[in-house]
Amino acid sequence: MKISSSVFASFCLMIEISGIALFLRGFFPAPIKSSFSSKTKLSDLPAEPLTGNNPNSSTILVPLFHRVVIVLIDALREDFVFGAKGRQYMPYTQHLVEWGSSHSFVAKARAPTVTMPRIKALTTGSIPGFIDVVMNLNSPVLLEDNLLWQAKAIGKRIIFYGDDTWIRLFPKHFMEYDGTTSFFVSDYTEVDNNVTRHLDSTLKRDDWDILILHYLGLDHIGHLSGPHSSLIGPKLLEMDDILRKIHSSLTSQETEGSLPNLLVLCGDHGMSETGSHGGSSDPEINTPLVLISSAFKRKVGMDNPGTVEQVDVLPTLALGLGLPISQNNVGCLISPVFEHTSLRDQLRFMHLNSFQLICLLKDSTPNFQKEEGYEQFHFAEKSHGNWIKLYLEGNTSEVLSNLGRKVLRQYVDALKALSSALSKQLGKYDMYSMIVGMVLVLQVLMALLLAMPEALSRGAEVEIPLTSSLLSLPFYMLWLLCCSIHVLVCTSAGSSCYLCNLSWIPALAAITTFSAMLCVLLSMAGRKLASGAKTGTKNVNGSGFSELDVLLLIGTLGNVISLGSSSFIEEEHQTWYFMINTLCLVIFQDVCCKYFRERRNSSDDDSYLASKQDLPSLLSPISEQGIGSHKWLALSTPLLTLACCRLLRSLNQTGVQWMHLPDLSHWLNRWEHKAELSLLSAASLLLIFFFVQKCCSLVSKIALALGLLGVYSYRAAVGNVLFPWQLGSRDISKGTVEARFVYIFILGILFTGSKDLLRSQVITADSRLKSRGLWEVYSGIVLLCALLFRPHNLPVLACSLLIQTTMAQYIWKELQYDAAQTTIMHYWFGQAFFYFQGNSNNIATVDISAGFVGLESYLAIPAIFLTAFSTYSGPLLWACHLVCYLSSAQDSWNPASVGHGCYCFALLRSIPTVVYIILVTALRYHLFIWSVFSPKLLYEAMHTLVTTVVCIFFTAMDQNHIGQS
Amino acid sequence: MRDLEFNIKGMVSAHAIIASSIFIATLMPHFFAEKYSVIGTHLVWLYSVSGSVAVVNITIFWLLGISPPPKKHTLSYKVSKVVRSCLHFIASCLFFHVVLVLYGATLLESALETFSLAVLLSSFTTLRCLCVLGPNVQAWIRVFSREGAMSIWDTSLQITTACTVIGTWVGAFPIPLDWDRPWQVWPISCSLGATFGFLTGLIIAPGWIYWHRKQLTYKCK
Numbered sequence A: 001m002k003i004s005s006s007v008f009a010s011f012c013l014m015i016e017i018s019g020i021a022l023f024l025r026g027f028f029p030a031p032i033k034s035s036f037s038s039k040t041k042l043s044d045l046p047a048e049p050l051t052g053n054n055p056n057s058s059t060i061l062v063p064l065f066h067r068v069v070i071v072l073i074d075a076l077r078e079d080f081v082f083g084a085k086g087r088q089y090m091p092y093t094q095h096l097v098e099w100g101s102s103h104s105f106v107a108k109a110r111a112p113t114v115t116m117p118r119i120k121a122l123t124t125g126s127i128p129g130f131i132d133v134v135m136n137l138n139s140p141v142l143l144e145d146n147l148l149w150q151a152k153a154i155g156k157r158i159i160f161y162g163d164d165t166w167i168r169l170f171p172k173h174f175m176e177y178d179g180t181t182s183f184f185v186s187d188y189t190e191v192d193n194n195v196t197r198h199l200d201s202t203l204k205r206d207d208w209d210i211l212i213l214h215y216l217g218l219d220h221i222g223h224l225s226g227p228h229s230s231l232i233g234p235k236l237l238e239m240d241d242i243l244r245k246i247h248s249s250l251t252s253q254e255t256e257g258s259l260p261n262l263l264v265l266c267g268d269h270g271m272s273e274t275g276s277h278g279g280s281s282d283p284e285i286n287t288p289l290v291l292i293s294s295a296f297k298r299k300v301g302m303d304n305p306g307t308v309e310q311v312d313v314l315p316t317l318a319l320g321l322g323l324p325i326s327q328n329n330v331g332c333l334i335s336p337v338f339e340h341t342s343l344r345d346q347l348r349f350m351h352l353n354s355f356q357l358i359c360l361l362k363d364s365t366p367n368f369q370k371e372e373g374y375e376q377f378h379f380a381e382k383s384h385g386n387w388i389k390l391y392l393e394g395n396t397s398e399v400l401s402n403l404g405r406k407v408l409r410q411y412v413d414a415l416k417a418l419s420s421a422l423s424k425q426l427g428k429y430d431m432y433s434m435i436v437g438m439v440l441v442l443q444v445l446m447a448l449l450l451a452m453p454e455a456l457s458r459g460a461e462v463e464i465p466l467t468s469s470l471l472s473l474p475f476y477m478l479w480l481l482c483c484s485i486h487v488l489v490c491t492s493a494g495s496s497c498y499l500c501n502l503s504w505i506p507a508l509a510a511i512t513t514f515s516a517m518l519c520v521l522l523s524m525a526g527r528k529l530a531s532g533a534k535t536g537t538k539n540v541n542g543s544g545f546s547e548l549d550v551l552l553l554i555g556t557l558g559n560v561i562s563l564g565s566s567s568f569i570e571e572e573h574q575t576w577y578f579m580i581n582t583l584c585l586v587i588f589q590d591v592c593c594k595y596f597r598e599r600r601n602s603s604d605d606d607s608y609l610a611s612k613q614d615l616p617s618l619l620s621p622i623s624e625q626g627i628g629s630h631k632w633l634a635l636s637t638p639l640l641t642l643a644c645c646r647l648l649r650s651l652n653q654t655g656v657q658w659m660h661l662p663d664l665s666h667w668l669n670r671w672e673h674k675a676e677l678s679l680l681s682a683a684s685l686l687l688i689f690f691f692v693q694k695c696c697s698l699v700s701k702i703a704l705a706l707g708l709l710g711v712y713s714y715r716a717a718v719g720n721v722l723f724p725w726q727l728g729s730r731d732i733s734k735g736t737v738e739a740r741f742v743y744i745f746i747l748g749i750l751f752t753g754s755k756d757l758l759r760s761q762v763i764t765a766d767s768r769l770k771s772r773g774l775w776e777v778y779s780g781i782v783l784l785c786a787l788l789f790r791p792h793n794l795p796v797l798a799c800s801l802l803i804q805t806t807m808a809q810y811i812w813k814e815l816q817y818d819a820a821q822t823t824i825m826h827y828w829f830g831q832a833f834f835y836f837q838g839n840s841n842n843i844a845t846v847d848i849s850a851g852f853v854g855l856e857s858y859l860a861i862p863a864i865f866l867t868a869f870s871t872y873s874g875p876l877l878w879a880c881h882l883v884c885y886l887s888s889a890q891d892s893w894n895p896a897s898v899g900h901g902c903y904c905f906a907l908l909r910s911i912p913t914v915v916y917i918i919l920v921t922a923l924r925y926h927l928f929i930w931s932v933f934s935p936k937l938l939y940e941a942m943h944t945l946v947t948t949v950v951c952i953f954f955t956a957m958d959q960n961h962i963g964q965s
Numbered sequence B: 001m002r003d004l005e006f007n008i009k010g011m012v013s014a015h016a017i018i019a020s021s022i023f024i025a026t027l028m029p030h031f032f033a034e035k036y037s038v039i040g041t042h043l044v045w046l047y048s049v050s051g052s053v054a055v056v057n058i059t060i061f062w063l064l065g066i067s068p069p070p071k072k073h074t075l076s077y078k079v080s081k082v083v084r085s086c087l088h089f090i091a092s093c094l095f096f097h098v099v100l101v102l103y104g105a106t107l108l109e110s111a112l113e114t115f116s117l118a119v120l121l122s123s124f125t126t127l128r129c130l131c132v133l134g135p136n137v138q139a140w141i142r143v144f145s146r147e148g149a150m151s152i153w154d155t156s157l158q159i160t161t162a163c164t165v166i167g168t169w170v171g172a173f174p175i176p177l178d179w180d181r182p183w184q185v186w187p188i189s190c191s192l193g194a195t196f197g198f199l200t201g202l203i204i205a206p207g208w209i210y211w212h213r214k215q216l217t218y219k220c221k
Ligand SMILES: [Zn+2]
Pocket: A074, A075, A114, A115, A116, A219, A268, A269
């Protein structure tokens, strides 16, 4: 079966995508959960351990606190309370921490430090898996056993004010609630006023037991202007005032004989030095935890706060409220909080916590008896029983309390061991799915590599021996072998594998695809070997490589190798900037060679006059002066590109190490530089119009101009830029009308473009019509980018168009780079522009605000599409430009260029993806697997998906061509 | 052929002298400056190396008489040649500085470090060109375009220049690593890379010419 290289490439990418999906399914396991679908009940609680028989052992759990107020301040960093900022701006809290009856700790949040997983961690005590980040966009109802469910089950009345993530997670748990949306990051006063306005009336009432307040303003300030902004101070003062209000109200309500109240101040995650969060740097994971209650002993001065895990909050709160600990909790209670209770109660709490952990351990580990904590627990439980026996016998001596303290220490050790054993479980992977996925993508890569000579030949067609291998004996043998392996693995591994849980039809289909691929691959390799033996070493010629080829090869391979190092992944943008700089210099050298050597040759000739006469005849229509200006333009193009890249590089600092350095985007986004930002974005929009309009039809030109105007007025409506005639402040709206206005023009342009494309394919075989249609589709995509980009990023778009135009005009065509070289350059530029835009290999830099452009409320599918589009717009724009460029080349000089381009594009994407998947599998116990390698894996998978879409577009364009000829 | 081998021997000794001058320049400041180390007081090392390489290069090429024969023997011509050479050298320093900034060196903060590296690179590459070819841009373009070498010295220039540039290029790679080593500070790894590249170039140039002596057919001027 002979298929064209573009079809072959898209086919390969589609199989690769399914392989990656399978790998991801195995790599991101569902977080450990106990298999009981029901929730823990009070009646299930174990009794106090006891040796001998005594009816006095208690099974009930008494609450320690009457009312609990939880003040959760989003992105509250540890030093905002305990550090210099806290001393300055939170005097009341600081005083409570130092002298009041309180306990303060630094609670360590786990990566990903994003709000929803952190709320889950606080309320369920489990450590949510990485995949929860992806779900952060549309949080579904929390079905796991959690604190709020337990509280509601025993009739506690809960009131909630704050971030509406809680309301989505716990839809029916609150007696009263008012959610504020974290939709508009630029608003940091209204979100908090919405919470505080209920406070006075609620504190006066006495019909509630738990009050949860989640303040978002600080987080929004962080995203806007970072942790050192001047807005932070007033916000912290406001929070301090709120704490004072709540604390005084709680203490005034306490009466003799009633239980004390508890006030909890905590943060869900911290804030990095740039004000974002999501990663695992120290300022992001260290959050303060302050528990204030009259039950605690008054402190006599500041001691450094101890360190606890964020999940430890759950068992502490649950036991303090007299609730059973949630099943999936992996935290251990914070013992200083219970210091004021009797020794018997303390032991009881420890026992309950460790019993719950043991249950979870039994449920999630097959050989739990071997765990260290298991034995320690049984030992502690036994001595606990002995202690109770002595206690009930009325023994009150010093010996008893010493013994009790010893048991307590044993429990603490057991808890620590159990907790760490359970946390380690999180790194358990579904190896079977991972290996199958990995082998699948490896096969794809092999197929791509084996087909290289054929795919890059003049015909651009690949021979796939599909029928012959499907009808051969080895295929059936392989099929049987794979089936038996599958059965073997599944019977031995139990139900933990994703593949084994599939029903048998998809499983058989997967096995068939797998073995067919293997068979095709084998026969391709066999044919290659045979032909290689026939032709011998004909193809080996080392001198065929130019400096450019060497650079392209070294760059591609070097980038792939660098993926093995976590710091190179964090700083991958540096690699790409470095590469395209070198690329530009090499191109410059090529251009110099071309023009200066020509001149040298002509001056080497015997008579300068003769050459002067020759030249016009050689390069027919261009006049001598034309050549001169053309030469200088060609010479200046790489330099212009270099200058653009240097400017863009200082626009957005990204990565980790130099993230804190000042960059232009921060400067532009400051309030006092709004005029400069407006000017810059207007100029960029003009430039964009200038570069895009040249190949469009008149209608599209007008639509484009109106669309770009719409983009500007959208930004003005949202409040990012100023209208020149409206310098005064105006109401900030969502700008829905303006954005939808632009969407209409985008759809119009895309429609005209695809209409032209269809006409060129079906009715007339007009290549001009086709290239116009392609360009119109491209300009529609550019307009969408312009709408979604933040205003300070518009220069990125303008520069990319500038580079594309000049490069296409003076470099790629003039120097006759072939399709493969052009494709690699496009790919590199696409990568560099991905980072110029401010992206990095860290989830925190994804600009979610792009997903809300023109939407009234959150809609999952458009939001995800728009966010992905704006994130990958750099690679996408360059890929689309490649299609336009290659299909114009296809019509003029190289009939196979689109096929070649598509194949190269697929190969360029497959090599890093496949190598990275193997690397990640090898490094799966690396320290940075969750903070560095996993986000990169998600980025790679998403990038491959985008590439697949582009390749299918390529194939469609190539089909046009095949249809014509 | 015998002539070529003689020339190669000359080149080996010349290169050996230049290489040893780098080592001496690395060691000498120990006796004059206190608390001197290559990494700690990097700029001292850098200027000492580039100065000594410059002096040694000029002396050697002057003694060997490889420089293009002057067209006129007047003093004013010689002076203008020297002045033009100096201008070329300064221009090349600025050129390297601009390239380094384009590669991402900070514009203002570490301008001195960047410029020092540019000086080092110029003295490894441009200065040798000036010595061998004179301040003649046409000749430079000829030498650095493909198959433009006309003597073994041209080939040696090509090789050492390429090695220096590649060495600097490779030297930039460890900078993003988060090892926090003292040699990762800008521009230490790059200047060390340049020096090692230059030394490698000095070593392999005669060897390469000797190895390819059959293929090398230099056009006579
Ligand atoms: Zn948050």
